[in-house]
Amino acid sequence: MMEEPKQMLADKIRQFIEERLATKLEAFDKATEKKRKSALEEQLSEVEADIQTERTELLDKFKVDNWLTDAAKRAGQISMVTHAAKYTHSDTKSVSIYLPPNTEKSELDQRYLTSSSLVELVVDTTGNAAALDVAGLLKQDVDGKTLLDELIAGDDTTLTALATNPEQVEQWREGLKACLTSKALTSGQLSKQLYFPVEEDGNAYHLISPLYASSFSQAVYNKLTASFYSDKAKAIRQAKRSDKYHPEAQVAFPNIATQSFGGTKPQNISQLNTSRYGKGYLLSSQPPVWQQQAFIPAKGKYAFWREFDRRVWKKSKALRHYLEKVFPRTSIKEIRDQRAEFIDELMDECLLLAAEVQNQQEKAGWSAQSDLIDSERLWLDLYRTLIDEEFREEREKNDWQIDIANGFASWLNNVIGYNSDALFPGENEHGEWQRLLKRRLVRLKDDLEVMA
Numbered sequence: 001m002m003e004e005p006k007q008m009l010a011d012k013i014r015q016f017i018e019e020r021l022a023t024k025l026e027a028f029d030k031a032t033e034k035k036r037k038s039a040l041e042e043q044l045s046e047v048e049a050d051i052q053t054e055r056t057e058l059l060d061k062f063k064v065d066n067w068l069t070d071a072a073k074r075a076g077q078i079s080m081v082t083h084a085a086k087y088t089h090s091d092t093k094s095v096s097i098y099l100p101p102n103t104e105k106s107e108l109d110q111r112y113l114t115s116s117s118l119v120e121l122v123v124d125t126t127g128n129a130a131a132l133d134v135a136g137l138l139k140q141d142v143d144g145k146t147l148l149d150e151l152i153a154g155d156d157t158t159l160t161a162l163a164t165n166p167e168q169v170e171q172w173r174e175g176l177k178a179c180l181t182s183k184a185l186t187s188g189q190l191s192k193q194l195y196f197p198v199e200e201d202g203n204a205y206h207l208i209s210p211l212y213a214s215s216f217s218q219a220v221y222n223k224l225t226a227s228f229y230s231d232k233a234k235a236i237r238q239a240k241r242s243d244k245y246h247p248e249a250q251v252a253f254p255n256i257a258t259q260s261f262g263g264t265k266p267q268n269i270s271q272l273n274t275s276r277y278g279k280g281y282l283l284s285s286q287p288p289v290w291q292q293q294a295f296i297p298a299k300g301k302y303a304f305w306r307e308f309d310r311r312v313w314k315k316s317k318a319l320r321h322y323l324e325k326v327f328p329r330t331s332i333k334e335i336r337d338q339r340a341e342f343i344d345e346l347m348d349e350c351l352l353l354a355a356e357v358q359n360q361q362e363k364a365g366w367s368a369q370s371d372l373i374d375s376e377r378l379w380l381d382l383y384r385t386l387i388d389e390e391f392r393e394e395r396e397k398n399d400w401q402i403d404i405a406n407g408f409a410s411w412l413n414n415v416i417g418y419n420s421d422a423l424f425p426g427e428n429e430h431g432e433w434q435r436l437l438k439r440r441l442v443r444l445k446d447d448l449e450v451m452a
Contacts, residue, residue: 072175
């Protein structure tokens with residue numbers, strides 16, 4: 001007695017053939033209706049007889065045993081494959097191959113995501129587009145088991161249920177298996193080819209022709225398409241836009257690339273390529289982009305000035321070299337103006353770094369645990385004023401500005417006089433740097449108060 005799934009597969013194949021007949025009859029009836037309308041009255045009987053003959057022939061052609069016999073004859077015009085050659089070039093003469101799913105996973109299979117990593121592979125079809133109905137027959141399945149799987153396993157149960165005699169079963173089996181028969185391995189000149197030497201003298205080599213893993217690509221395509229367009233994915237995105245909870249996690253594939261195969265005729269490549277509209281997705285393999293952690297000068301008494309010195313070392317070095325070049329003619333107006341430009345740039349960088357620290361509202365109060373002096377805490381921890389009343393009152397006194405200006409002046413003097421006794425500025429220069437920065441700090445504070 002036939003197993004129930006086998007009987008169900010036989011019934012499904014009968015239904016598949018009936019559906020194809022219905023499609024053909026619909027087109028036939030439309031065409032014959034036009035014939036009747038265009039025929040002269042005296043020709044109607046002859047036209048009607050021809051129509052009935054053609055209809056009988058069509059019905060006979062789609063009898064199950066007749067249709068399967070014809071399908072078995074045409075199966076050699078197609079190839080059921082998992083790796084197809086025409087993705088490299090649509091005119092290549094290279095053969096495509098069928099790789100059955102690997103039930104025993106090796107260590108290599110577990111380390112890399114390949115076709116053999118998948119439990120099930122969606123089989124692709126290449127060859128004559130007019131014979132794609134044979135591929136449709138072979139892909140008929142029950143509980144995931146297809147007629148193609150039975151042919152590969154040497155199981156004739158379903159074919160036996162459909163045949164009227166054993167000879168038919170053998171004819172169908174051998175004919176249909178032609179789509180799997182390994183043709184002579186050839187690599188056309190339009191395909192990618194790698195000559196791999198296997199002997200030191202170079203007289204022997206393997207010719208390796210990489211093939212596109214179409215079945216694997218289909219699995220990737222299905223996964224990504226579901227993340228874009230499935231009802232569940234749409235519901236998750238809608239919940240996110242509405243700022244509402246959803247029990248499922250959102251799955252996203254950022255920075256994917258799309259390959260195109262076949263141009264305006266994806267059917268020239270393969271059946272699955274047609275179903276994918278000629279698209280193949282590539283996942284991003286870019287390394288992660290390093291995002292520098294926001295700077296907070298909490299560790300060390302001179303943390304702010306060390307970071308500042310690190311960021312402006314090129315500019316401070318350029319100032320020192322310039323002064324060494326013009327020394328001792330520093331009293332000339334042109335030189336003083338150039339020196340002032342250098343110092344303005346350094347003050348700008350100092351205030352920009354301070355603003356970077358000040359703008360981190362989410363870290364308000366960080367200075368309470370820092371090693372900075374009080375004036376630098378008042379200067380840099382701007383948003384602490386929102387949570388610490390005593391701190392706010394102390395900051396509004398503005399006494400801290402003198403200390404900050406003095407700190408900048410000391411830093412600048414050390415930079416200019418580094419390893420140079422001649423260039424080391426004196427008290428006059430120190431006071432000048434101090435006045436310049438204090439003036440900028442007061443102006444910046446006034447601007448912020450106006451903006452607020």
